[in-house]
Each structure stands twice: as C-alpha cells, then as structure tokens.
Amino acid sequence: MKGNLNRAEQYFKEGATVLRGIPYRRLELIIRADLVENLMLQGRLLETEALARELVHDFRFIYSRSGGQYFIGRALLVLSRVLFKQGRYSEAEYVAKAANNIYIKARAACSSVFLNLARQTVAKCMMAQKRWKEAIAQFNAIDDGMKNERDAFKTRFGGDVDWSIALLATGQVAKSMEKLETGLKVTSEQFGQNHYRTAVIRGLIAANHAAIGDKKTALEGFSEAVPQLLKQFRKARAETFTRFSKDPHLILIIESYMNLLADIRATPLETKMGINAVDSSFTLVDFVHGHSVQRVVAAVSARYAVKNPELAELIRREQDAGKRLDALYGTLTNAVAQRRTVKNPEVIRSLKEQISKLGKARLAFIKEIDSRFPKYAQLINPVPPSLKEAKVSFNPGESLISIYIGRDQSFV
Numbered sequence: 001m002k003g004n005l006n007r008a009e010q011y012f013k014e015g016a017t018v019l020r021g022i023p024y025r026r027l028e029l030i031i032r033a034d035l036v037e038n039l040m041l042q043g044r045l046l047e048t049e050a051l052a053r054e055l056v057h058d059f060r061f062i063y064s065r066s067g068g069q070y071f072i073g074r075a076l077l078v079l080s081r082v083l084f085k086q087g088r089y090s091e092a093e094y095v096a097k098a099a100n101n102i103y104i105k106a107r108a109a110c111s112s113v114f115l116n117l118a119r120q121t122v123a124k125c126m127m128a129q130k131r132w133k134e135a136i137a138q139f140n141a142i143d144d145g146m147k148n149e150r151d152a153f154k155t156r157f158g159g160d161v162d163w164s165i166a167l168l169a170t171g172q173v174a175k176s177m178e179k180l181e182t183g184l185k186v187t188s189e190q191f192g193q194n195h196y197r198t199a200v201i202r203g204l205i206a207a208n209h210a211a212i213g214d215k216k217t218a219l220e221g222f223s224e225a226v227p228q229l230l231k232q233f234r235k236a237r238a239e240t241f242t243r244f245s246k247d248p249h250l251i252l253i254i255e256s257y258m259n260l261l262a263d264i265r266a267t268p269l270e271t272k273m274g275i276n277a278v279d280s281s282f283t284l285v286d287f288v289h290g291h292s293v294q295r296v297v298a299a300v301s302a303r304y305a306v307k308n309p310e311l312a313e314l315i316r317r318e319q320d321a322g323k324r325l326d327a328l329y330g331t332l333t334n335a336v337a338q339r340r341t342v343k344n345p346e347v348i349r350s351l352k353e354q355i356s357k358l359g360k361a362r363l364a365f366i367k368e369i370d371s372r373f374p375k376y377a378q379l380i381n382p383v384p385p386s387l388k389e390a391k392v393s394f395n396p397g398e399s400l401i402s403i404y405i406g407r408d409q410s411f412v
Helices: 005-019 026-041 045-063 069-085 089-105 113-128 132-145 150-158 161-169 173-191 196-211 215-235 238-245 248-264 268-273 277-305 309-336 345-372 374-380 387-392
Strands: none
Touching: 005 026, 005 309, 026 045, 026 069, 026 309, 045 069, 069 089, 069 113, 089 113, 113 132, 113 150, 113 161, 132 150, 132 161, 150 173, 161 173, 161 196, 161 248, 173 196, 173 309, 196 215, 196 248, 215 248, 215 268, 248 268, 248 277, 309 345, 345 374
C-alpha cells in the first residue's frame, strides 16, 4: 500500500515461488497476476507481456474444465492492457473481447465489475481506432448493466473521459459535457485539483465549449488547464513522459486549443483575453511536436552521464518517488471504486496522506536538483522557447517555419 514497486515485485516473486509446489494453485496464479500488474506500472512492457501470456496459459490449463472462468478472464484483461500500452490496439481488442465472452458464458451478472471492465477495455481499444459509435455502444452496455448499482457505476465508470470523447466525436456535446462534469467531481475528490487527470478533464470541458462556439469560455478553460498539463510534463519522469506525450486526451486538448487560437487570431477577442495567438500556438507546437523525443533522449543520456554522486542520489530518489506515486494513485483508484458496503474510509484517507507527503517530497527533490544543478535541469527538462525568444537567434534574412500535422487539420 506504500507504493514501493521494487519491494512489492520481490515479495510477489517470492510468494509465487513458495506457492508453486502446492497442489492448490489458485493463490499462486493470483499473486502472479499481481506481479504482472506491478511490472506494467514500472513500464517493463515486453517482460510484462511474456509473463501475462504465461499466466493466461496456466489459468486456462488449470481452469478450462472447472469453475475458474473469472480468473481466466482477469488474466486476459491484464494481457489486453499490456498490448494496449504498446499501441497494439487491434490485438488488445481481440483479447479483451475474449475476456468479455468468457464472463458472458460464465453467466456473470450484468452489473459484474469484471464483465463491465472487459466492456470498458473493448471500448477504449475501439476508440484508439476511432470507431466512436462502436465504443459508445460498449459504454451504453455498461450503463444499462449497472442501472441498479448506480453508486458503483458512478465511482468506477461514470466519469470515464473516453466515453465523453466518443460522445464529443459524434456530435453529442451535451451528453459529453454531462459525463465530464461528473468526472471532474469524482476525480477532484479522489486525486485533488492539481492532479493530471483533473487538468485533463478541465481541458476536455474547454474543448466541448469550443465545439459549440463558446470561444470565451473555452479560452478561459484552456488558459487554466493547459499550463497545468504542461507543468505535469515538466515534472514527469522519462517513463511517464513518454506515456503523457502519447496521451490521446492531451493531444485532443492541445489541438482543440490550437484550432481555437487560429480562429481568434487578429480578432477583438484575442485582444480582450490578452492572448497572442501565434506565440501561444508556436509554444504548443514546439512542446508537443518535438519536445517528447528531445526529453526522452536527454533523460537517458543525462542519467548515464551523471558523475556527481550527490546528483545521482537525488535523481534516484526523485525517480523512485515518482514510481511510488504512480503505484499509490493506482491503489487509490481501486480503493475508492469499491462498493459502499466494503469501502474502507481509513484506507482511502491513509492513501491520500501518503500521496500528499510523497508528492511534496518528490517536489522538494526536483527543486533541489534545479537549484543545485541548473545545467543538468536544463538538459533533462528544456523549456520550449517562445516565438519572441526564437526570433532573437535568427541571422539577417533567416526565417523559421513551424509545421504541425494534426488529426483534422495542419498548422503552419
């Protein structure tokens, strides 16, 4: 519960080894499933995939003729999530559908969390392939199946941002906004106002306002959410930065903001809001289009180039804190998603306190690195220049062309 992934990995491996010789293997396989989840949180996806496939094989071998279909389904869902994180969306969808079919054949209740998690996974895979209507059908099946379990539905599925994005993509703006408002309330309560997920939802709400032509409200929303999102990028570990830079939610927000900036350029609204549309767009393009590769390469190079033992220790402690925070947030998500009758308020409170303390500690490490080793900080986390700053470096007769190719249109 303390988010120490490396120590938890060691315990999971030891537990699985001890239990391997016991004829009753269910507990061993459950521990191995937890190990796979642990490794996935650490970003070790190829290793995770191999172990997940072994897990599916062993579950199917043991339970193919008995009542263990739920365990086979869980193993398949874990494998589907691993494939999804690798960008193998069609494969992930195939595996998630297999899990879904297993739960249906096992006559799982329509309100079963396992069954609806499978439906949610299928929907996310469809969304990644821009099959919006099919994804909405899966989300609607979840809604209908849990019509008598509204508290559980609201906590685990009600604020699903993917659902809102699918609705927005199919022109159902009012329904999309309703989902986002629910999601904002749930996420703010769970993770706080400054968390990445909260900022994402605020950005998506702004995108909805932009879609219906409410430009002023949209600009206000983007002005609040986008700086917070970029701040999260600058604080992210190299592993999580890669995940953030490929986040379809973030890309949608950034491109929606850029579309709006293009629309208000040289209009009274641009002046009234105190925004330089061209400068703001240039910064966003530089950050999203080129900063991810620059950041990851710099992170890897800098880590191995560190010769100062004090700096190396600070880096290690900051990165370890980041990994533990990821794990704690995942544990908190599962804790708050429990049914009201089994939810433990003390556990949730303890997790939030740990997250708060660890977040402050990690921020202190980052500030110390920035203040004591500014050259390293600039290498590991270069700040994108503004258009004005870029112009200073031009020689006479030189020009700069910045191009960004988005999902629906390009920007020059």
